[in-house]
Amino acid sequence: MQKGTKRLVVAMAVVAVAVAGLLVVLSQLGGAGGSQEMFAGIPQDGTRLGREEAPVTISLYEDFQCPACGQFARETLPEVVERYVKPGEVKLISETLAFLGPDSISTGRAAIAAGEQDRYWNYAYLLFENQGGENSGYATEEFLTNLAEETQGLDVGEWEEARDAPFVEEELEAAQQRASSEGVQATPTLVVSGPGGETTLRGAVPISEVEKAVEEVRAG
Amino acid sequence: MSERALRGLLAAVAVAGLLVSAYLTWSQLRGVAPICVGSGSGCQTVQTSRYAQIMGFPVAALGVLAYAGLLLSAAIRGERSALFGLFVALVSVLFSAYLTYLELFVIGAICQWCLASAVLVVAALILTALRLGRTAK
Numbered sequence: 001m002q003k004g005t006k007r008l009v010v011a012m013a014v015v016a017v018a019v020a021g022l023l024v025v026l027s028q029l030g031g032a033g034g035s036q037e038m039f040a041g042i043p044q045d046g047t048r049l050g051r052e053e054a055p056v057t058i059s060l061y062e063d064f065q066c067p068a069c070g071q072f073a074r075e076t077l078p079e080v081v082e083r084y085v086k087p088g089e090v091k092l093i094s095e096t097l098a099f100l101g102p103d104s105i106s107t108g109r110a111a112i113a114a115g116e117q118d119r120y121w122n123y124a125y126l127l128f129e130n131q132g133g134e135n136s137g138y139a140t141e142e143f144l145t146n147l148a149e150e151t152q153g154l155d156v157g158e159w160e161e162a163r164d165a166p167f168v169e170e171e172l173e174a175a176q177q178r179a180s181s182e183g184v185q186a187t188p189t190l191v192v193s194g195p196g197g198e199t200t201l202r203g204a205v206p207i208s209e210v211e212k213a214v215e216e217v218r219a220g
Numbered sequence: 221m222s223e224r225a226l227r228g229l230l231a232a233v234a235v236a237g238l239l240v241s242a243y244l245t246w247s248q249l250r251g252v253a254p255i256c257v258g259s260g261s262g263c264q265t266v267q268t269s270r271y272a273q274i275m276g277f278p279v280a281a282l283g284v285l286a287y288a289g290l291l292l293s294a295a296i297r298g299e300r301s302a303l304f305g306l307f308v309a310l311v312s313v314l315f316s317a318y319l320t321y322l323e324l325f326v327i328g329a330i331c332q333w334c335l336a337s338a339v340l341v342v343a344a345l346i347l348t349a350l351r352l353g354r355t356a357k
Contacts, residue, residue, distance in 0.1 A: 005299065005356045012307045020314035023282075026274045027318070075326050079270055206328025208265050 038078055038125065042085055044118040047171070049081070050091030056084070056194035056214055059093045061175075061184045064107035064127045065100040065134050069188045071204040073128035079207040084214060094124060095175040097187055103132075103139040105172075110144045112171045113162035119154045126150055194218050223302075226351040227294045230305065230344060234291035237340040240333050241283030248278045257332055265329035271322050279319070283337055286312045290344050299355045305348040312341040 043051055058080070062069040084090035096112060098104035107127050114123035126147045132138025148156045162168065182191055182200075190201040190210070194217035201209055247254045248267055256263035266272065272279055286308055293305030316338040323330050 002356065008303060009306070009352070009356075012303060013310060016307050016310035017314065019311045020318070023274065023311075023315050024318050027271055027279070029275075082270065083268065206326060207269060208262070208328040211265060 038081055039121050042081070044115075044121055046115045046118070047094040047096065047112065047120050048091055049094075049121045050085040051088045052091065054085075054088055054091035056090045056192065056218055057093060058090055058210075058214075059095055059178075059182075059191040059193070061095045061097055061179050061182075061187055061189040061191070063097045063100050063104045063187045064111065064124070064131070064139075065104045066187045067131070067134065068204040070128045070131040072188045073125070076205065076207050076210065080210055083207075083211075089218070090214060092121075094120065095178055095184075096172060097175060097179055097184075098172055099176075101135040103135060103137065106139045106144060108172055109163050109168050110139075110148070110159075112168045113159050113165070114148065114151060114154055115171075116162045116165075116167075117154055117158060119151050122151045123147060123154065192217050221350070221354075223297070223351055223354045226347055226354065227297070230347045230351065231291060231294035233340050233344050233347065234287045234294055237287035237337055237344070238284060238291065240337050240340070241280050241287055244280035244333050244337075245278050245284055248272060248280055254331070254333055262323075262329035263331040263333060266323055266327055266331035266334060269322075269327045269329075271319070271327065282315075283312075286341070290348075293348070299352070302348065302352040302355045306345075306352050309341060309345040309348045313345045316341050 039049065042049060045052070062073075080090070080092070085092055094111075096108040098108040111120055111124045111127060114120050130143070130147065132143075145156065145160075148154055148159050179189075182189075184191075186202060188202075188204065190205070190213070192199050192201065192210070192213040194214075196217040196219040199213045199216055201213055244254060244267070246252075253264040254267060274282070289308040290305055290312075293301050293308065316334075319334060320338055323334065
C-alpha cells in the first residue's frame with residue numbers, strides 16, 4: 001500500500017470513529033428530551049405521576065442518593081413514562097426513602113416540597129440527572145436551589161417555604177412505613193400492582209422486566 | 221481471492237442487510253411488531269424502545285442507507301470505491317456495537333434481526349478491508 005493511501009485510510013478511520021461517536025451522542029439525546037418534554041401533558045399530584053384511574057400502579061421505592069436508583073431513572077424510567085404512563089395505563093408513585101445519609105434527607109425533602117406544586121417528578125428527574133457521589137455532601141443548599149430554579153413551572157419561593165413544612169417530614173415517615181410493611185429492604189424496588197395481582201422488581205431493572213411485570217398484573 | 225470475488229461477496233452481504241433493515245424500517249413505520257424467532261418478544265421491545273429512533277429518524281433506516289452505500293461500493297471498481305466501502309462498514313460496525321450493548325445491558329432484550337445485521341456489518345468490514353488490500357498497491 002502506498003504512503004498516500006495509508007494516510008487516506010488512517011484519516012478515513014478517524015472520520016468513521018467521529019461519525020459513529022456522533023450517532024451515539026444523538027441516540028442518547030434523542031429519547032431523553034429533558035424533564036419538560038418527558039412529563040408534558042401527564043397529570044401529577046404530589047408524588048404521583050399519571051392518571052389516578054390508571055389500572056396498574058407502580059410504587060417506586062427510591063433514595064435520591066442511590067446510584068442504582070439514578071441508573072433506573074436515567075435508563076428505564078423515560079421508557080416506562082413514554083410507553084405506559086402517557087397513555088394512561090400505569091401510574092407511578094414515588095416512595096421517597098432517605099436511609100443512605102444526610103444528602104438523602106435533603107434531596108428527599110426538596111423533591112417532596114416540589115411535589116406540593118405538582119412538580120415532584122420534574123425535580124426528581126433533575127436530581128437524578130445531577131446525582132453526585134454517595135454521601136459526598138453534594139446536595140448543598142446551592143445545588144438544591146439551582147435545581148429548583150431549573151425546574152419549569154416551580155415557584156422557588158413557595159418551594160423554599162414548603163421544605164420546612166411538617167407535611168414533608170410526615171411524607172418521608174409515611175414512605176418509610178409503607179416500605180417496612182411491603183418488606184422493601186433495598187432501592188430501587190418497584191411494587192407493580194393491578195387487577196391481576198402484585199409483583200416486586202428489585203434493582204435497576206431494564207424495560208423488558210417492567211414490561212413483563214405490567215403485562216402480568218394487568219390481566220384481571 | 222480476487223477483487224471481483226470480494227465485490228461479489230460484498231454485494232451479497234449488502235443485499236441481505238438491505239432486506240433486514242428494510243423489513244425493520246417497514247415494521248417500525250407501520251407500528252407492526254417484527255417477527256421474532258422463538259417465544260421472545262425481544263424484537264418488539266427493542267423496536268419500541270427510545271433508542272429505536274435518532275431525532276425521530278428510525279435507526280433501521282440508517283441501516284438501509286449503510287447497506288445501500290455498501291452495495292454501491294461493491295458495484296464500482298477501484299480504490300476510491302473500496303475506501304468508501306471500508307468507511308461505511310467501519311461506521312456501521314462501531315454503531316452496531318453500541319446498539320448491541322444497548323440491547324444487552326440497557327434495554328435487556330435481544331432483537332434477532334438487529335443481531336443478524338451486526339453479523340453482516342462485521343462480514344462487510346472484513347470483505348472491504350480485504351478488498352482495499354487487493355486494490356491499493
